[in-house]
Amino acid sequence: MNITVIGTGYVGLVTGTCLAEVGNDVLCLDLDPGKIAMLNDGRIPIHEPGLEEMVARNTAAGRLRFTTDAAKAAAFGAVQFIAVGTPPGEDGSADLQYVLCAARNIGRHMTSHTIVVNKSTVPVGTADAVRSAICEELGRRGADISFSVVSNPEFLKEGAAVDDFMRPDRVIIGADDPHAVECMRSIYSAFIRNHDRLMLMDIRSAELTKYAANAMLATRISFMNELANLADKVDADIEQVRVGIGSDPRIGFDFLYAGCGYGGSCFPKDVRALLRMALENSTRLSVLKAVEEANEAQKRLLLRKIRDRFGSDLSGRRFAMWGLAFKANTNDMRAATSRVLISGLLGAGARITAYDPVAMPEARRLFPKDSRLAFAASAVEALRDADALVIVTEWKEFRAPNHAVLRELLKQRVVFDGRNLYKPATMRASGLEYICIGRR
Numbered sequence: 001m002n003i004t005v006i007g008t009g010y011v012g013l014v015t016g017t018c019l020a021e022v023g024n025d026v027l028c029l030d031l032d033p034g035k036i037a038m039l040n041d042g043r044i045p046i047h048e049p050g051l052e053e054m055v056a057r058n059t060a061a062g063r064l065r066f067t068t069d070a071a072k073a074a075a076f077g078a079v080q081f082i083a084v085g086t087p088p089g090e091d092g093s094a095d096l097q098y099v100l101c102a103a104r105n106i107g108r109h110m111t112s113h114t115i116v117v118n119k120s121t122v123p124v125g126t127a128d129a130v131r132s133a134i135c136e137e138l139g140r141r142g143a144d145i146s147f148s149v150v151s152n153p154e155f156l157k158e159g160a161a162v163d164d165f166m167r168p169d170r171v172i173i174g175a176d177d178p179h180a181v182e183c184m185r186s187i188y189s190a191f192i193r194n195h196d197r198l199m200l201m202d203i204r205s206a207e208l209t210k211y212a213a214n215a216m217l218a219t220r221i222s223f224m225n226e227l228a229n230l231a232d233k234v235d236a237d238i239e240q241v242r243v244g245i246g247s248d249p250r251i252g253f254d255f256l257y258a259g260c261g262y263g264g265s266c267f268p269k270d271v272r273a274l275l276r277m278a279l280e281n282s283t284r285l286s287v288l289k290a291v292e293e294a295n296e297a298q299k300r301l302l303l304r305k306i307r308d309r310f311g312s313d314l315s316g317r318r319f320a321m322w323g324l325a326f327k328a329n330t331n332d333m334r335a336a337t338s339r340v341l342i343s344g345l346l347g348a349g350a351r352i353t354a355y356d357p358v359a360m361p362e363a364r365r366l367f368p369k370d371s372r373l374a375f376a377a378s379a380v381e382a383l384r385d386a387d388a389l390v391i392v393t394e395w396k397e398f399r400a401p402n403h404a405v406l407r408e409l410l411k412q413r414v415v416f417d418g419r420n421l422y423k424p425a426t427m428r429a430s431g432l433e434y435i436c437i438g439r440r
């Protein structure tokens, strides 16, 4: 099948590449000429395990191509996936300008019947807006070409995106056109071979399902974070509590880890967009409002713990920071806790030497030319003469550090752990002062 994917970010590039991997002819469109030049040059603009090799394999096979030519892209695919960003607007609502721009380009240039599939995370009712934008453009051209709009929200996780796309736990299709449904079934049959994981529903429910999923996951995190803060006060251990409640099959173990707050390109913006949607529809989502507030506070928790330990004036102090990405296995720093912490530490007069296996170029872009933020070539190198180590991202390579090296290189042998990576008793037995979240 000829498929166009619009947007070559985390979702679009993975979608296009995986669709090519199973034999489709895929043309990926992006308006960013830098990204397309990079991709045509055999490099990929994001860090995503397994993706680079897959892009190379499918490009070499001639099944995967990249362009900035919107007209060519609109004329290419019988199916057009929209996977552009939906960042938060000023009021928290999802900014739909990129989605509608993509829809207009389709309407302006499509040449035959087209199925337009919305993969971006969008508020309920967006499929109608996409339909209107395409109709308007067709009307302007005096063209009478049929099309349908499908909602197909994406559930992949950054850091495991290729795997998630190749082996989805569910594929949600919101559609009202039987031909479009059959076409989506045929596209996804390559990914859900052992049993049917395709869930068919109406378009509005599909749009809401994506927000509901992210809101639920964010709720679990904020719930555990607040409980961890209580555990800190009452001398209980949140890890033991996590195991105790996770063993209940109605609760389960996933997404119950306490830490220094969630970030990333999805949870914060989707929680805000859902809150906005509720407000616009005169409905209260008071639980979700609390989830957001709890997370904002949690992102400042490490700074508070550092100030409790070292005082509020941190001038003359230097901190080693392990991890910059919002989570492991990605270079994405959108809404990352590290950004809040870096600004807070620099604002209090401290200097930082940071290390992250893949996100340092992104951090350099976000904090340009600030000599108080330096980067180290390795995790160990970052430690040298630091007053303390602060762990912000749960990269695997941080899980089993050499305690003797920590003791030798750190000036004050203090470790703040925003991801609860270690056993407090072991750290203390090693002569390290260990300050984590909700653990004894």
Ligand SMILES: NC(=O)c1ccc[n+]([C@@H]2O[C@H](COP(=O)([O-])OP(=O)(O)OC[C@H]3O[C@@H](n4cnc5c(N)ncnc54)[C@H](O)[C@@H]3O)[C@@H](O)[C@H]2O)c1
Residues within 6 Å of the ligand: 006, 007, 008, 009, 010, 011, 012, 029, 030, 031, 032, 035, 083, 084, 085, 086, 098, 099, 101, 102, 119, 120, 121, 122, 154, 155, 156, 157, 158, 265, 266
């Ligand atoms: N990142 C994730 O883990 C994830 C997971 C599930 C869903 N989503 C959702 O998927 C959508 C895309 O997210 P992302 O993280 O891939 O975004 P991204 O910012 O990484 O990529 C978006 C890309 O779209 C391009 N673009 C914008 N307007 C365009 C247009 N009119 N035509 C062509 N290209 C255009 C941009 O240049 C950019 O390269 C969002 O709605 C997001 O909420 C993201």
